[in-house]
Amino acid sequence: MLEIRFHGRGGQGAVKASDILAIAAFNEGKRVQAFPFFGVERRGAPVTAFTRISDDEIRIHSYIYEPDVLVVLDPTLIGAVPLTEGLKPNGKIIINTERESEHFSFPDAENPVVSTVGCSAIALKYGLGSQSAPIVNTAILGAVAKATGLVSIKSIMDAIKERIPTKKEENAAAAKETYEFLR
Amino acid sequence: MKKVLTGNFATAYGAKAARVNVIAAYPITPQTTIVEMLSEIVADGELDASFVKVESEHSALAACIGAQSAGSRTFTATSAQGLALMHELIHWAARARLPIVLANVNRAMGPGWSIWADATDSIAQRDTGWMQLYCENNQEVYDTILMSYKIGEHADILLPALVNLDAFFLSHTSQVVDLYDQKTIDQFLPPYNPKIKLDVNHPRSFGALTSPEHYYEFSYKIQNAQEKAKEIIRKVGKEFGEMFGREYDLTESYRCEDAEFILVNYGTLAGTVKDAVDRMREKGIAVGSLKIRYFRPFPSEEIQSVLKNVKAVGVIDRAISYGHEGPFFTEVRSNLYGSKASLYGFIAGLGGRDVSIMDIESMVDYMKKEQPSHLIWIGVKK
């Protein structure tokens, strides 16, 4: 079982991202579970969401304490919340930022593999959100697919089209672009 | 057809699949998305039903009672404060022998305001005559709603069902749910057709003043129906398994056969306990899990047969009866009267506090080392 933890801010769509990732994996025949940190969501406040992906039935109903993957929708959260808490050794961290991955160090984590991609600019290019509040939840999923190899980009794009009510194509294209951006 | 659905959407799809005629409900966190989804389903014409958007939970159940008495299959959903507000009518629906299905998203009672998981709200409805059960996952929620109509509408039962799902752990958690073909569902659950109802061609009064000469027999008959329900629940659970591939019973035991320690649990904790059991088994500890689905009728026979020869039994309650102990613990203990098993009553996860695999391991650890106790608080900060 693989456990993914999303970190974002209220309004960025972290919960939706956890859901879309689950759908993508489900469409590839996996068992899935997706849920938000149970709280009162308020715009701007830090938000956590979770996805579990497994070949077997997922029975656990508890938060994720030892994630395999961290997805960071907002780089300003680094240092603001205990981001890497419980991250497994060699865990993956995907960050939405223009900066190179070398720029980041996570002393609490054991051999983290960091990938960065400027999702905000890509989201804006496709008209997703506004300059002050780009909606990056769909864009970053392309990078997640590439960095983790958990699901194909096609499944991500299909899941986006299934779950996002408007600008389906633009959202899917943004994901594709981050997928191609990462090497 | 398999879909990834939250527990709340699974609930709404369950009501839809049961082809309910009248829905009356009032929004409350974390139940709200059930009513939103059902509004959509009804508005889109996917379900030919009346959705009464009442001004309170009290009126929600009252409207269901009125409609069900007049021959409709009805559905409502609520949570915590809403369920408490319904309480008077919870009694009413059972004594009127109306097989209403109520989905309750288990949530803690205020104050302080809490929207998180806790079964104290539904446990407080214990003595109302309702069948009361707890779901482990979203599939079970969907399946249970369908089965609850079938069981409740059985001529020997005629009792409403309180289907409980944990706040957020199910209500807002997406999981894969297998939605069945409507034709097969219709075979499983034919339209509701009560023998006696409000009918202008056969004018009767319902619920009139009832003297001590008769009230007692009505109570006796409710108890008989509850007892009989155990048999019908097993039968319908089997039939459901034959038709849809998932069989259900009053309880579900997991790796109990050779277990020295058994953890009794309900709701979403059941899943987490199973994972914990596997982990402990790998370490060589003989642990099993007994999930209780039905709190009413209470599965005494199953409890006795599974637990009587075990070394130690721990009951995990996400609820508390203040001044005493965990409500499930009380039931289990009374059913194990005379047994040599050491009994441990654990309180865990009140008000939505997460219960992790580590927490569950700590319970078994406690059972190995400490004397039996009826009240052990897991994770309380002292």
Place this chain on the structure above:
Amino acid sequence: MARKKRADQPIVIKGASDTPPMAASMGSMEWNKTASWRSIRPVILEEKCKRCMICWKFCPEPAIFPTDPPKIDYEYCKGCGICIVECPFDAIVSEKEGK
């Protein structure tokens, strides 16, 4: 006016076996002859009665038949006396019961 045969006896329920699941009625209240409630007895004076049927109209039971002349149903009349007060022709008088 056509009247159905009225129930004379209360319904006997032996126990749980013949009790319905819920408190659903099985008959009318007509077995309950409320004549026993009566302390005064209204009597229609046929010669004074103008057949206006006001007595029938205002009877709360109802225990007056709108016949010619109107007839008081003494099995049910509780003796409230409304008919006596409302009769515009003083054609109904009160008699003491049990004299």
Place this chain on the structure above:
Amino acid sequence: MSSTTESKPKKIKLTIPEEEIMNPGHLACLGCGASLAMRYVLKGLGKKTILSIPACCWAVIDGPFPYSAAGVPVHHCAFETAAATACGVTHALDQSGQDDVTSVAWAGDGGTFDIGLQALSGAAERGENMIYIVYDNEAYMNTGIQRSSSTPHGAWTTTTPVKHYKKGLKKNIMEIMTAHGIPYCATANIGYPEDLIKKVKKAKETKGFRFLHIYAPCPTGWKHPPDVTIKISRLATETNVFPLFEVEDGIYKINKKIKNPKPVSEYLKIQGRFRHLTENVVQSIQKEVDQRWTRLQKMEQAFGEKTE
């Protein structure tokens, strides 16, 4: 008494429908206004009626299990749920295509003005297709005469004992209900059965949420002899204590305009519940009645049918 059929004289014309739906043998007190109200309402509605009755005198009047005196289906429901229960019945009727059956909530003043007001307001606002009828005996009579918000100024009840008689005004339920903008809203009085039944029939023919406020004296609670129930009822209207009017789609119409209204004291003095009142209090009650009457007339002038 014999069950034979007796001939009805041809020259006699009955002013209200002959068919009796409510059966005798019921448990109403002597001279009960509420039993007459039911008798009339069922004459107006006919047998295709389902009643939802909360805790109120009628919960007892109808008879204990296994009996029922109403002659139509009765759904006894919890105190505050008359409107919600009847609305549930409405939807079930709708779902089963029984559009010729009328769903009626039948409640006392306590179940309407007080504990049932929320459900009533909710059902009215939603425009549920049902009739709500309050039979108003101005206190909790079934529990033994406690004040309700319908109890009028000056009245004795067991919770407003003589020295502490009810000081405030009776709640104006008609204004509350008309404020919901429902299609039909009317007062009626058991002292005027023809008018009452006419309104019941009108309500039956109207679609949407309909409200009837029926004045129904209680000899036991009002401390008057049972034989003057009708007399008091008429006095209530003749003194303008209880005017007869209806509001149809917002159009006010006073059905009975009393040329020379009798003084309120005439109404008060024959009821034991007002016996303790001093002249001063009677005068202030008169003033209040006049004010409400003036207000109603102004409503009719402003929102009545235009005559030109």
